[in-house]
Every structure is written in structure tokens, then in C-alpha cells.
Amino acid sequence: MRELEERIRRDGVVEDGSVLKVDSFLNHQMDVALFAAMGQEWARLFAGEKIDKILTIEASGIGIACVAAQQFGVPVVFAKKSRTKNIAGDVYRVEVPSFTHGTVNDVIVSKRFLKAGERLLLIDDFLANGAALEGLIRLARQAGAVVVGAGIAVEKAFQPGGDRIRAMGVRVESLARIGSMSPGRIEFC
Ligand code: 5GP
Numbered sequence: 001m002r003e004l005e006e007r008i009r010r011d012g013v014v015e016d017g018s019v020l021k022v023d024s025f026l027n028h029q030m031d032v033a034l035f036a037a038m039g040q041e042w043a044r045l046f047a048g049e050k051i052d053k054i055l056t057i058e059a060s061g062i063g064i065a066c067v068a069a070q071q072f073g074v075p076v077v078f079a080k081k082s083r084t085k086n087i088a089g090d091v092y093r094v095e096v097p098s099f100t101h102g103t104v105n106d107v108i109v110s111k112r113f114l115k116a117g118e119r120l121l122l123i124d125d126f127l128a129n130g131a132a133l134e135g136l137i138r139l140a141r142q143a144g145a146v147v148v149g150a151g152i153a154v155e156k157a158f159q160p161g162g163d164r165i166r167a168m169g170v171r172v173e174s175l176a177r178i179g180s181m182s183p184g185r186i187e188f189c
Pocket of ligand 1: 018021100124132133
């Protein structure tokens with residue numbers, strides 16, 4: 001998506017350790033007009049698919065998931081990063097290593113909000129090693145829900161996540177795919 005690529009080129013900052021900072025428009029301050037265009041693009045890409053719900057992970061996925069949900073006319077469920085071990089049996093739970101923080105999060109969704117047979121579109125801001133997206137896929141599978149596909153804002157295609165998730169048979173649509181980057185230089189695929 002040209003508009004997103006141009007914005008990343010203009011305002012994205014590549015930091016050491018293969019992290020792209022996009023906090024001026026995507027995941028701290030948020031450009032809602034850009035989000036709306038992203039939502040429209042996912043709606044175009046997944047047109048013709050029956051989608052019942054959008055599933056994302058807190059916190060950065062929530063804003064873009066909401067604008068996408070407006071396009072599809074469906075609710076958003078966001079998986080929560082939980083500090084307390086929840087063993088009550090009323091939640092689906094997976095462990096997800098965090099790319100940016102180097103920690104492992106317990107990620108949960110209430111069983112009330114994911115049901116067997118529901119058709120889910122997964123949304124997240126970044127796809128790097130694929131741990132966050134794989135966590136959402138595992139939550140969906142625990143519920144017996146169907147993953148229609150994943151809409152990603154920025155895929156760092158030089159990291160293994162995209163290939164790994166596509167090899168699981170999940171359709172991944174990334175609006176910007178970065179082939180390589182270093183401080184001051186970003187190349188799109
Ligand atoms: P993965 O689990 O695919 O390795 O990483 C995805 C998660 O890590 C995303 O939800 C995102 O929050 C974070 N992330 C991964 N790479 C980057 C990056 O380059 N920049 C930022 N801002 N977040 C990232």
C-alpha cells in the first residue's frame with residue numbers, strides 16, 4: 001500500500017536490533033485517516049470472505065483493528081497480556097514471547113468472546129518472527145474458530161514470521177513489506 005510505504009519512508013525510524021519505530025503515526029500517536037485507508041485496503045483484500053469477528057492483541061493492534069472492523073461491520077476482540085496466571089478455565093491462554101521487550105507474556109481471551117465455527121480475521125501492526133500472530137492462531141484453534149487470514153500493517157520480510165505463518169496455511173496480507181532496512185535506509189519488497 002503506497003500511502004503506508006511513503007509514510008514509513010518519511011516518518012519511520014530504524015533502530016538497532018532490526019526495530020522500526022513508527023510511533024509518530026502507528027503505535028503511540030495514531031494517524032486515524034491513515035488507519036481508515038488501511039482498513040479499506042484490508043476490506044478490499046478480504047472482500048468476498050465471510051468474517052464474523054476481528055481478533056487482535058493489545059495494545060498496538062487495537063486501533064487498526066477497530067477501523068478494519070468498521071469496514072467489515074463486525075466486533076473486535078483483543079487478546080490481553082495477563083500478569084496473573086489464570087487457571088480458572090474461563091479463558092483460552094497461550095504464551096507469547098515479545099519481540100520488542102524480550103519477555104514472555106501470558107496472553108488470554110475470555111471463552112465468552114471466541115466460539116467454535118466463528119470466522120476470524122487476525123489483525124496486528126507488525127509481523128517479525130511471527131510469535132504474536134502464531135499466538136492468536138493458537139487461541140483461535142483452542143476455541144475451534146476458523147482463521148480466514150491475517151491483515152498486517154508492516155511485515156519485516158527479512159525475518160522468518162511471514163514464511164512461517166504462510167507455511168501453516170494462513171493467508172497473510174501485509175500492507176507494507178520491508179525487504180531490508182538499516183538506520184537511514186528502508187527497502188520495500
Ligand atoms: P513477532 O511476534 O512477529 O516477532 O513480533 C510482532 C510483535 O512485536 C508486534 O505485535 C509488534 O508489537 C512488535 N514488533 C515487532 N517488530 C517490531 C518493530 O520493528 N517495531 C515495532 N514498533 N514493533 C515491533
